[in-house]
Amino acid sequence: MGMxxxxxxAGAAMAAPADNGVEGKTFVIGTDTTFAPFEFRENxxxxxxxxxxxxxxxxxxxxxxxxxxxxFNAALQALTSNQVDGVIAGMSITDERKQVYDFSEPYFESxxxxxxxxxxxxxKGYEDLKGxxxxxxxxxxxxxxxxxxxxxxxxxVKSLDQSATMxxxxxxxxxxxxxxxxxxxxxGVAQNNGLKTVTDKVPGGSYGFAVNKGKNTALLAAFNDGLxxxxxxxxxxxxxxxxxxxxxxxxxxxxxxxxxKSFPALMSGLKNTLVVTIISFAVxxxxxxxxxxxxxxxxxxxxxxxxxxxxxxxxTPLLLWAFMFYFGLPQLTGQPINIWVAGVLTLxxxxxxxxxxxxxxxxxxxxxxxxxxxRSLGLGYGKSMQxxxxxxxFKMMTPSLINQLIIMLKxxxxxxxxxxxxxxxxxxxxxxxxxxxxETLLIVGVIxxxxxxxxxxxxxxxxxxxxx
Amino acid sequence: MSASPVETQKPAKITVKGLxxxxxxxxxxxxxxxxIAEGEVVCVIGPSGSGKSTLxxxxxxxxxxSAGHVIVDGFDVTDPKVDINEVxxxxxxxxxxxxxxxxxxxxxxxxxxxxxxxxATRVEARAQAMKLLERVGLKEKADARPASxxxxxxxxxxxxxxxxxxxxxxxxxxxxxxLDPEMVGEVLQVIRDLAAEGMTMVLVTHxxxxxxxxxDRVVFMADGVVCESGPPAELFGNPQQDxxxxxxxxxx
Ligand SMILES: Nc1ncnc2c1ncn2[C@@H]1O[C@H](COP(=O)(O)OP(=O)(O)OP(=O)(O)O)[C@@H](O)[C@H]1O
Ligand SMILES: [Mg+2]
Numbered sequence: 001m002g003m004x005x006x007x008x009x010a011g012a013a014m015a016a017p018a019d020n021g022v023e024g025k026t027f028v029i030g031t032d033t034t035f036a037p038f039e040f041r042e043n044x045x046x047x048x049x050x051x052x053x054x055x056x057x058x059x060x061x062x063x064x065x066x067x068x069x070x071x072f073n074a075a076l077q078a079l080t081s082n083q084v085d086g087v088i089a090g091m092s093i094t095d096e097r098k099q100v101y102d103f104s105e106p107y108f109e110s111x112x113x114x115x116x117x118x119x120x121x122x123x124k125g126y127e128d129l130k131g132x133x134x135x136x137x138x139x140x141x142x143x144x145x146x147x148x149x150x151x152x153x154x155x156x157v158k159s160l161d162q163s164a165t166m167x168x169x170x171x172x173x174x175x176x177x178x179x180x181x182x183x184x185x186x187x188g189v190a191q192n193n194g195l196k197t198v199t200d201k202v203p204g205g206s207y208g209f210a211v212n213k214g215k216n217t218a219l220l221a222a223f224n225d226g227l228x229x230x231x232x233x234x235x236x237x238x239x240x241x242x243x244x245x246x247x248x249x250x251x252x253x254x255x256x257x258x259x260x261k262s263f264p265a266l267m268s269g270l271k272n273t274l275v276v277t278i279i280s281f282a283v284x285x286x287x288x289x290x291x292x293x294x295x296x297x298x299x300x301x302x303x304x305x306x307x308x309x310x311x312x313x314x315x316t317p318l319l320l321w322a323f324m325f326y327f328g329l330p331q332l333t334g335q336p337i338n339i340w341v342a343g344v345l346t347l348x349x350x351x352x353x354x355x356x357x358x359x360x361x362x363x364x365x366x367x368x369x370x371x372x373x374x375r376s377l378g379l380g381y382g383k384s385m386q387x388x389x390x391x392x393x394f395k396m397m398t399p400s401l402i403n404q405l406i407i408m409l410k411x412x413x414x415x416x417x418x419x420x421x422x423x424x425x426x427x428x429x430x431x432x433x434x435x436x437x438x439e440t441l442l443i444v445g446v447i448x449x450x451x452x453x454x455x456x457x458x459x460x461x462x463x464x465x466x467x468x
Numbered sequence: 469m470s471a472s473p474v475e476t477q478k479p480a481k482i483t484v485k486g487l488x489x490x491x492x493x494x495x496x497x498x499x500x501x502x503x504i505a506e507g508e509v510v511c512v513i514g515p516s517g518s519g520k521s522t523l524x525x526x527x528x529x530x531x532x533x534s535a536g537h538v539i540v541d542g543f544d545v546t547d548p549k550v551d552i553n554e555v556x557x558x559x560x561x562x563x564x565x566x567x568x569x570x571x572x573x574x575x576x577x578x579x580x581x582x583x584x585x586x587x588a589t590r591v592e593a594r595a596q597a598m599k600l601l602e603r604v605g606l607k608e609k610a611d612a613r614p615a616s617x618x619x620x621x622x623x624x625x626x627x628x629x630x631x632x633x634x635x636x637x638x639x640x641x642x643x644x645x646x647l648d649p650e651m652v653g654e655v656l657q658v659i660r661d662l663a664a665e666g667m668t669m670v671l672v673t674h675x676x677x678x679x680x681x682x683x684d685r686v687v688f689m690a691d692g693v694v695c696e697s698g699p700p701a702e703l704f705g706n707p708q709q710d711x712x713x714x715x716x717x718x719x720x
Contacts, residue, residue: 373569377629
């Protein structure tokens with residue numbers, strides 16, 4: 001504020017608005033990770049309607065923005081806890097949200113539209129859907145709308161999780177049409193995703209920029225002011241057209257182009273996959289060794305604990321624990337959990353149960369005469385285990401442990417369900433923006449394959465080196 | 469070599485009193501009383517399942533003892549306050565199936581106990597291992613892996629390993645039973661040398677000829693009790709019990 005007063009005269013001379021309370025300041029804005037065409041990454045840069053809009057408004061109003069790509073729910077949580085100043089994330093203005101946040105004027109009027117495969121001339125409207133199956137996104141307005149007219153027109157609604165998968169099922173013929181948000185569909189069509197829209201837009205929600213209730217009023221006012229300016233001088237329409245009307249030239253066209261453009265994001269995904277696997281495997285080994293020894297212990301309580309642990313984690317799906325740790329645990333403790341912690345807990349506890357069985361089997365497969373010989377020399381139980389039994393057990397366990405490591409590397413892809421930015425997740429983010437599903441999956445598959453092969457070779461080398 | 473009647477006045481190296489051992493409901497040792505003097509060589513013979521191995525394994529408490537007392541070198545191994553690891557360092561044991569540590573070289577097998585129990589540095593332990601290997605005639609095999617040795621060589625290494633802590637007592641459980649006949653001799657020769665040096669030894673054996681030759685005393689076990697015991701000449705030449713006679717008639 002003091003700074004502004006000093007430079008106030010100069011600001012006025014440059015025909016800037018009068019003191020709007022934001023000029024020269026930097027605001028932290030939270031957003032979703034990928035919600036094309038509102039926010040998505042292109043060549044590693046965050047772009048999209050929301051991004052262009054908030055940047056253009058910031059420039060017009062003389063403030064700076066620092067964008068944090070957090071994911072939709074995380075962005076809202078960050079706003080509630082004042083870790084970000086505002087959120088722009090293709091968010092509909094609803095009465096519930098209005099109770100906790102203050103919204104700007106609507107900056108986008110959304111709606112629902114239906115699309116069919118480009119070469120499909122049989123479906124021209126809802127009447128042609130009789131007896132057919134359509135897809136919509138789980139929990140979306142499109143799903144609600146499709147279900148509301150399904151009875152009237154006699155079609156079935158199947159719910160899927162992602163736009164890209166919905167479009168693939170229409171193109172592959174497992175559904176005849178998709179109900180989705182109009183801007184998302186329009187963007188997809190502009191990207192040549194193989195679909196065309198056939199119905200008019202059914203008016204739906206309006207999107208707004210949000211600040212915490214009663215906070216950052218100057219920022220909110222500046223947003224509204226800037227939005228009005230952009231609308232007045234036509235820049236607003238240019239931004240919309242860029243994403244919704246004209247096919248974007250920047251999208252990769254050839255396979256090599258796609259490979260080059262997606263490679264940096266995929267490599268960062270691979271790095272996360274490898275790091276989370278290696279940390280989790282180290283933890284799983286510690287857990288597995290402990291539980292494995294407890295399982296062969298003479299103490300019935302220790303044995304019971306270890307057996308229960310193994311049974312629980314072998315008897316339940318990995319994905320359940322990912323959800324439990326990431327979504328369930330914070331509700332019990334009231335503390336948000338770091339996604340790495342949730343990921344490592346999930347993978348290492350699951351794998352730890354299998355490692356425990358491998359350890360138990362390995363130790364029990366060592367001739368009991370070995371322990372007796374060592375004990376008869378006067379070495380204690382611990383020393384005998386450490387020097388005589390465990391080294392031999394490890395030799396027998398190594399192939400199974402390598403196997404377990406590879407299973408874990410592949411299973412880590414399940415963490416995409418909680419939004420962990422591993423390799424397959426990055427692949428999804430890429431095809432969510434460019435709709436090149438098959439090719440992107442192919443690239444991701446090859447990267448997994450190479451990573452697994454390399455890890456196998458490395459593990460076998462280590463095995464030969466240390467277990468000769 | 470043989471302990472004369474006068475020498476049996478020496479303090480007992482091993483005293484077994486009323487030893488009983490059960491596996492579940494199955495009582496395998498039904499009250500054993502034996503005294504073994506310092507330097508004495510006792511051979512234990514008897515039919516399969518009579519409890520010979522179990523008796524031997526009770527001496528260094530590889531088996532939990534159900535009742536009675538076993539006193540080794542003055543330590544009552546049934547006393548929970550006695551550090552059994554300490555007792556075991558005074559008692560070397562040789563197994564039927566050698567039980568060499570396959571992930572270590574021959575020398576490392578012998579060095580393990582002295583190094584881990586901090587009785588010697590690695591260098592000292594290695595030098596001692598070489599001496600022991602020389603004693604059993606296998607110096608050139610120091611750096612070989614056990615898997616590359618013949619059965620007889622393995623058992624000689626196992627004896628060297630059991631000697632590494634300089635025990636006063638050696639226990640042998642059918643040390644030659646798993647060997648091809650042509651290799652039995654080389655192992656028996658090592659045991660013979662130990663006896664000549666005055667080592668206190670308990671040998672469970674099926675080699676009656678060897679028991680006769682090397683034993684100061686032969687103990688015949690049957691059904692978990694000591695049926696008869698005495699100098700080899702008496703026990704083999706003039707057995708008193710029917711059970712002994714029956715057994716000897718089958719094996720001699
Ligand atoms: N760990 C064990 N658990 C249960 N029973 C056992 C165990 N060890 C030995 N036994 C039983 O105790 C009895 C005596 O066994 P032991 O090995 O002492 O006989 P042995 O005289 O050495 O016979 P062999 O000449 O065949 O070696 C046998 O009936 C055997 O089945
Ligand atoms: Mg036996």
